Amino acid sequence: MSQTTMDPRLLRAPPKRKLRLSWADERVRGIVWQILVVGLFGAIFYWLWSNTVHNLEVRRIATGFGFLDREAGLPIGESLIEYSPTDTYLRALLVGLLNTLKVAVVGIVLATVLGTLVGIARLSRNWLLSKVAGVYIEVIRDLPLLLQLLFWYSIMQSLPGPRQSLNPVEGVFLSNRGLKLPWLEWQDAHTYALLAFVAGAVGTWLWSRRATALRLQDGKPRPVWPAALGLLVGLPLVVWFAFGAPWTVDWPALRGFNFRGGLTVTPEYFALLLGLVLYTAGFIAEIVRAGIQAVPHGQWEAAQALGLRRGAVLKRIVLPQALRVIIPPMTSQYLNITKNSSLAVAIGYQDIVSIANTVLNQTGQAIEGIAIIMLVYLTISLSISLFMNWYNARIALVER
Amino acid sequence: MQPFGLFSTRALSAAALAGTLLAGVAAPARAQAPAAQAPAAAASNTFDAVRSRGTLSCGVNTGVAGFAQPDSQGVWRGLDVDYCRAIAVALFNDANKVRFVPTTAQNRFTALQSGEVDLLARNTTWTLSRDTSLGFDFAAVNFYDGQGFMVKTSTGAKSGKDLEGATICVQPGTTTEQNLTEWARANRIRFSPVVIERLEEVVQAYASGRCDAYTTDISGLASTRSTQPNSEEHVILPDVISKEPLGPLVRQGDARFADVVRWTHFLLIAAEEFGITQANAAQMVNDPRPEVQRMLGRGGDLGKMLGLDNAWGLNVIRAVGNYGELFERHLTPIGIKRGPNALWTNGGLQYAPPFR
Numbered sequence: 041m042s043q044t045t046m047d048p049r050l051l052r053a054p055p056k057r058k059l060r061l062s063w064a065d066e067r068v069r070g071i072v073w074q075i076l077v078v079g080l081f082g083a084i085f086y087w088l089w090s091n092t093v094h095n096l097e098v099r100r101i102a103t104g105f106g107f108l109d110r111e112a113g114l115p116i117g118e119s120l121i122e123y124s125p126t127d128t129y130l131r132a133l134l135v136g137l138l139n140t141l142k143v144a145v146v147g148i149v150l151a152t153v154l155g156t157l158v159g160i161a162r163l164s165r166n167w168l169l170s171k172v173a174g175v176y177i178e179v180i181r182d183l184p185l186l187l188q189l190l191f192w193y194s195i196m197q198s199l200p201g202p203r204q205s206l207n208p209v210e211g212v213f214l215s216n217r218g219l220k221l222p223w224l225e226w227q228d229a230h231t232y233a234l235l236a237f238v239a240g241a242v243g244t245w246l247w248s249r250r251a252t253a254l255r256l257q258d259g260k261p262r263p264v265w266p267a268a269l270g271l272l273v274g275l276p277l278v279v280w281f282a283f284g285a286p287w288t289v290d291w292p293a294l295r296g297f298n299f300r301g302g303l304t305v306t307p308e309y310f311a312l313l314l315g316l317v318l319y320t321a322g323f324i325a326e327i328v329r330a331g332i333q334a335v336p337h338g339q340w341e342a343a344q345a346l347g348l349r350r351g352a353v354l355k356r357i358v359l360p361q362a363l364r365v366i367i368p369p370m371t372s373q374y375l376n377i378t379k380n381s382s383l384a385v386a387i388g389y390q391d392i393v394s395i396a397n398t399v400l401n402q403t404g405q406a407i408e409g410i411a412i413i414m415l416v417y418l419t420i421s422l423s424i425s426l427f428m429n430w431y432n433a434r435i436a437l438v439e440r
Numbered sequence: 441m442q443p444f445g446l447f448s449t450r451a452l453s454a455a456a457l458a459g460t461l462l463a464g465v466a467a468p469a470r471a472q473a474p475a476a477q478a479p480a481a482a483a484s485n486t487f488d489a490v491r492s493r494g495t496l497s498c499g500v501n502t503g504v505a506g507f508a509q510p511d512s513q514g515v516w517r518g519l520d521v522d523y524c525r526a527i528a529v530a531l532f533n534d535a536n537k538v539r540f541v542p543t544t545a546q547n548r549f550t551a552l553q554s555g556e557v558d559l560l561a562r563n564t565t566w567t568l569s570r571d572t573s574l575g576f577d578f579a580a581v582n583f584y585d586g587q588g589f590m591v592k593t594s595t596g597a598k599s600g601k602d603l604e605g606a607t608i609c610v611q612p613g614t615t616t617e618q619n620l621t622e623w624a625r626a627n628r629i630r631f632s633p634v635v636i637e638r639l640e641e642v643v644q645a646y647a648s649g650r651c652d653a654y655t656t657d658i659s660g661l662a663s664t665r666s667t668q669p670n671s672e673e674h675v676i677l678p679d680v681i682s683k684e685p686l687g688p689l690v691r692q693g694d695a696r697f698a699d700v701v702r703w704t705h706f707l708l709i710a711a712e713e714f715g716i717t718q719a720n721a722a723q724m725v726n727d728p729r730p731e732v733q734r735m736l737g738r739g740g741d742l743g744k745m746l747g748l749d750n751a752w753g754l755n756v757i758r759a760v761g762n763y764g765e766l767f768e769r770h771l772t773p774i775g776i777k778r779g780p781n782a783l784w785t786n787g788g789l790q791y792a793p794p795f796r
Contacts, residue, residue: 099692117635217650296606297604298652387641388634404574406549
């Protein structure tokens with residue numbers, strides 16, 4: 041990280057000492073202790089493992105992950121991928137994993153946006169705005185999340201039934217069955233257009249890097265936006281037209297008990313997302329406030345002395361410096377959102393915990409089920425941590 | 441300041457039970473762990489472990505009227521609860537030597553596997569896979585049930601076929617949700633499930649109109665209906681979509697304990713058949729019929745053969761009454777008819793092998 045040249049004295053190799061096989065040798069002692077500790081842990085783990093396996097056998101409880109191939113037979117309310125009860129347990133668990141990711145990823149994005157806005161609002165010189173933000177933060181942070189989720193869910197449930205649903209705009213229905221929106225009938229052309237958009241985004245990023253590098257060489261500015269417009273908007277449009285520009289809207293309509301067609305946001309998902317975002321945003325707001333206040337006041341004064349307006353000072357001078365304070369605690373909040381999403385079981389959103397619990401119960405494979413849940417959360421959390429640590433290292437102050 | 445909300449309370453208990461399983465299962469391998477403190481020691485010989493501990497640990501439902509529910513004084517009441525008491529009387533001649541452990545649909549099996557409870561009397565359906573791969577033994581069927589649907593009368597649904605397109609509330613981790621999907625597939629009915637674990641929450645979701653229908657065992661529907669403020673606004677549809685033989689179960693590996701549970705059940709049935717009631721049990725000891733005398737410990741050594749006191753039958757019936765009395769006390773008030781649970785002599789399925 042640091043780019044200082046090494047002190048020449050440090051480049052000298054330390055003197056090599058022979059290992060003396062004596063208790064007086066510090067390194068020998070160190071090695072012996074390490075072997076002992078590792079051996080002890082290994083022995084404890086082995087003891088737990090072998091006893092468990094032995095006793096499971098004695099009680100004739102089946103073990104192993106063979107059950108994953110069996111037919112699940114469990115109904116799942118919402119799924120990002122095709123799922124029917126005739127699919128395997130493995131696929132049911134995959135649906136659960138995707139449902140967890142769906143709420144975690146959207147939750148992280150929304151909570152970051154809302155939290156940052158509230159954090160800035162709290163520092164605003166507008167009395168009303170700063171007080172409202174303060175009250176929001178205090179109330180939201182002081183109530184247990186589970187309580188808030190149940191509160192939002194009961195509000196969703198007290199909406200009118202599908203036949204009396206609120207219909208604010210043509211094609212949009214709000215009832216206790218959730219929010220119904222008109223949605224595009226998805227066809228191959230849309231998938232290709234989406235892929236083109238992703239390719240365009242990568243292309244834009246590459247071009248902007250190249251433009252910066254060239255500018256550093258010859259000092260001539262090269263605008264990025266024409267290329268960005270062409271790659272992000274033009275390319276997907278061209279691809280979409282090339283496939284005949286299909287455009288059919290799927291309108292929701294009341295048939296029998298319920299709505300058919302359209303896009304559904306279920307009350308369970310909405311209550312969970314709302315609860316998580318509002319709750320976590322309260323914490324993020326405080327982190328953002330602390331980060332901004334950690335930037336020395338002299339920075340504000342210096343920037344204002346240069347004639348920058350308040351907004352520009354915040355955007356160009358203060359926030360980039362505040363980010364260095366904000367990012368590490370923010371990682372914890374992102375991890376919290378992910379883990380708290382498991383409270384979904386309380387309000388009937390079928391996330392990985394809910395589905396794994398059911399699978400565990402139907403198959404009786406408690407140890408395997410809990411292991412799967414732990415593995416999933418560990419993987420998601422470690423990925424978030426790795427990404428955030430990388431990002432933190434990138435924006436860290438480069439000291440010269 | 442930050443909550444450590446890795447798991448919900450439910451999942452946490454499941455995790456804790458998995459932990460218990462890991463540690464508790466591991467313990468018996470230690471050289472003769474002291475039997476006193478012990479879900480662990482219950483591993484292979486439940487009968488001796490329970491006897492030496494002095495109390496029976498009984499897994500029951502968290503609150504289903506008629507089967508297991510604490511009353512306003514906090515005393516557990518219900519058919520399953522009285523089965524626990526009956527077995528405690530058989531073992532200790534004391535109906536109070538039971539510790540009731542409320543279990544959810546999802547954590548009940550881990551509770552039994554791990555030794556947290558000795559016996560599960562919790563509206564649990566007897567199925568082949570539970571009897572084998574979960575490592576359990578079903579001792580008896582104390583209630584023949586079937587799965588059905590409850591809807592609000594305002595929906596106008598008359599039978600299960602009217603549920604096309606409906607949203608159906610169901611509890612996870614049970615045979616109920618599997619029956620539901622299989623029934624829907626067989627009848628080509630599309631439905632959207634709302635799956636909520638806690639009984640109170642799932643009933644709330646149904647009552648608030650989040651779901652058009654609520655499905656579970658008909659006894660459970662009747663119990664839920666009886667606790668709704670306007671019970672006449674709910675109707676149980678005539679369809680019965682599954683067989684649900686509910687009964688007490690124990691861990692595999694101790695046939696003696698399973699025998700005690702099984703024969704205590706038969707005792708309650710036979711007592712009804714022979715007209716032995718809580719009130720007249722003491723006099724019935726002098727009844728001339730030899731089988732009655734053997735059941736009540738006047739003649740023969742049936743109690744000893746089970747490893748119990750010879751007067752166990754008399755004690756059990758004096759403490760809780762016969763099967764008919766239990767049914768009358770707990771299930772008739774919430775509107776459940778005898779139906780298939782009548783004695784075989786009245787055309788029902790409840791039947792006890794001979795006491796000899």
